[in-house]
Amino acid sequence: EAGVTQSPTHLIKTRGQQATLRCSPISGHTSVYWYQQALGLGLQFLLWYDEGEERNRGNFPPRFSGRQFPNYSSELNVNALELEDSALYLCASRRGYSTDTQYFGPGTRLTVL
Amino acid sequence: AQSVAQPEDQVNVAEGNPLTVKCTYSVSGNPYLFWYVQYPNRGLQFLLKYITGDNLVKGSYGFEAEFNKSQTSFHLKKPSALVSDSALYFCAVRRSNYQLIWGAGTKLIIKP
Numbered sequence: 413e414a415g416v417t418q419s420p421t422h423l424i425k426t427r428g429q430q431a432t433l434r435c436s437p438i439s440g441h442t443s444v445y446w447y448q449q450a451l452g453l454g455l456q457f458l459l460w461y462d463e464g465e466e467r468n469r470g471n472f473p474p475r476f477s478g479r480q481f482p483n484y485s486s487e488l489n490v491n492a493l494e495l496e497d498s499a500l501y502l503c504a505s506r507r508g509y510s511t512d513t514q515y516f517g518p519g520t521r522l523t524v525l
Numbered sequence: 526a527q528s529v530a531q532p533e534d535q536v537n538v539a540e541g542n543p544l545t546v547k548c549t550y551s552v553s554g555n556p557y558l559f560w561y562v563q564y565p566n567r568g569l570q571f572l573l574k575y576i577t578g579d580n581l582v583k584g585s586y587g588f589e590a591e592f593n594k595s596q597t598s599f600h601l602k603k604p605s606a607l608v609s610d611s612a613l614y615f616c617a618v619r620r621s622n623y624q625l626i627w628g629a630g631t632k633l634i635i636k637p
Contacts, residue, residue: 418568500566512557512623513559516568
């Protein structure tokens with residue numbers, strides 16, 4: 413069974429640009445979570461999608477947005493990039509409400525110059 | 526308020542010695558508890574979880590965790606540490622809305 417995949421592995425942008433990060437969940441998983449992990453820090457919850465709907469979002473400005481497609485893959489968009497957006501962005505997927513375990517992808521390292 | 530605490534930023538253990546990484550939680554109702562490990566520049570890997578049943582949960586790579594309801598703790602343990610166990614460890618508890626609350630992480634350093 414293939415794990416959660418994320419692309420690209422690394423992304424370098426300049427301040428003010430937009431970044432798009434992609435995530436493909438494990439087959440059969442309908443929920444996708446996005447987290448931000450700044451260097452040396454813990455996980456900050458960004459967004460949760462399930463069955464194509466945004467279920468919850470963390471304490472981040474509206475320039476962080478995303479969507480979930482009919483095949484349950486997901487996209488995270490970050491507009492008007494700021495230097496402090498530089499971080500590892502992690503995607504996790506979960507099968508459904510009866511199974512709580514989130515499985516993580518390898519992450520996308522976003523660097524904003 | 527629901528929360529998870531990992532009281533130690535870093536734990537140092539000699540190779541071959543037992544290790545413990547501490548986690549305490551505060552949540553209403555029955556807790557669903559998780560441990561994950563993160564190696565440098567990698568995503569998180571699921572180690573083990575407690576949902577119900579036996580208080581001692583066995584997981585991947587020889588790790589186990591002990592659920593203690595009276596002390597609201599879920600400490601991660603391993604009888605004999607390996608240098609390759611050096612990593613960042615995260616404890617998490619499930620909220621009522623199916624999201625996870627994460628601890629700040631504990632850096633485990635195993636010295637040869």
